[in-house]
Amino acid sequence: DIEMRAEEILEANKLPFMIGGEHLVSLGAIRAVAKRYPDLHILHFDAHTDLRDEYLGTHLTHAGVIRRAWDIVGDGRIWQLGIRSGLREEFQWAKEHTHLHKFDLKAMPQAMAALRGKPVYFTIDLDVMDPSVFPGTGTPEYGGVSFKELMEAAIAGCGLNIVGCDIVELSPGLDQSGASTAAALKILREMLLKLEEPFIKGPQLV
Template sequence: MLNKNIETFLGCDNDYEESRLVIFGAPFDSTTSFRPGTRFASKTMRSESFGIETYSPYQDKDLEDIAVFDGGDLELSFGNTAKALAQIEEFAAKVLEDNKLPCMIGGEHLVTLGAIRAVAEKYPDLHVIQFDAHADLRDDYLGETLSHATVIHRVWDLLGDDKIFQFGIRSGDRSEFQWGQDHVYTNKFNFNGLEQVIEQLQGKPVYLTIDLDVLDPSVFPGTGTPEAGGVTFIELLQAMLQVTELNIVGCDINELSPIYDQSGVSTAVACKVLRELLLAVN
């Protein structure tokens, strides 16, 4: 008997009811300031994920041993940024209402705002850990307040001071860093200080957002705004495993733009990061 051909991320073909983790794609890149293409990330990752194994030798865990539901890609309004964010928020809120953990695949980094709005509604004391090359703390970019360059400032609008912790940051306007000194915790270039932050956030609800351009372009060239001087895959993995010891209530990875790396290496890296993230937060 023939069945519908439904493509899911490797090992994430479980039923919604039995799954604690729900992944979904937010294929949106309408505010990208340099090179677009992140809207194709989630679709490409699903196809290419079968080039890696379900088993992680780093964690001695296997995706076949946990229940993850792949909700597919949201149909987002590309012509209306505010509406697209509302659609992401609505989907994430449904997942949270069902006591499941949302894990989003962007898309540009602005999609994080939609998910965090939903998570913050359920967890008012929410804290955010951000791995990223860029501060994303502008109040507006070319007059627009909703942009991948402003996303963390918009998150601050929701959460306030002392709730956002940035690591790996190595790019931003001078005013972003000056403003950030008074409002967020920023560790430039690497993950130094992460252990102290983890100790501080014990018992608190935490949202983890991973902009994959935190990785050095030699590891991850397939992104819209590559920045030299990034971390290695192993450094990112170790930091991610540390953070996922906390009470993670939502997470995302974003900013893969597969068209800028025809070798497919960047997509393979993104798939591996997602595999390790799912296994770690389960």
């Protein structure tokens, strides 16, 4: 269903920006965007590698969404930043197949230089933020980035040739204060404002 909806958005010359859900929801949108842009690259912010080939007996899970994206785009086209949790096997696999940078977003200038001019799907798992500032997520992992670090990197990333994007893994019920929801909405707003710049005379945002 997500793939079909993303295809409808693309066919209408609009930019698919998906929000919400656990990270597996990104896969449908990535499939749709990759059909239109065969040279698709992926920029991925997350606390977790998401590179498991199988988890809990299935190949389709939030723990393996980037592995399934790799099935689509192949080697050297996925940049992973902020990663601080994963199996040893995932980190070893990433050395051969993705550009994985641990713990923070300091590799963003390097990623930007490599992705400039290429069609990019930008996926942000909000648990890349430290749970001290973003507790409203299903799999919190301490040692994350600050809100300001994520906001600045997200805005920078939206200066690339973004052809699809999402922000995922907000779970409002896990943060009764509403602070996590407010953080997610602020990131969403700033990304939309940045994405609008090159699309003023082109595709409309949805």
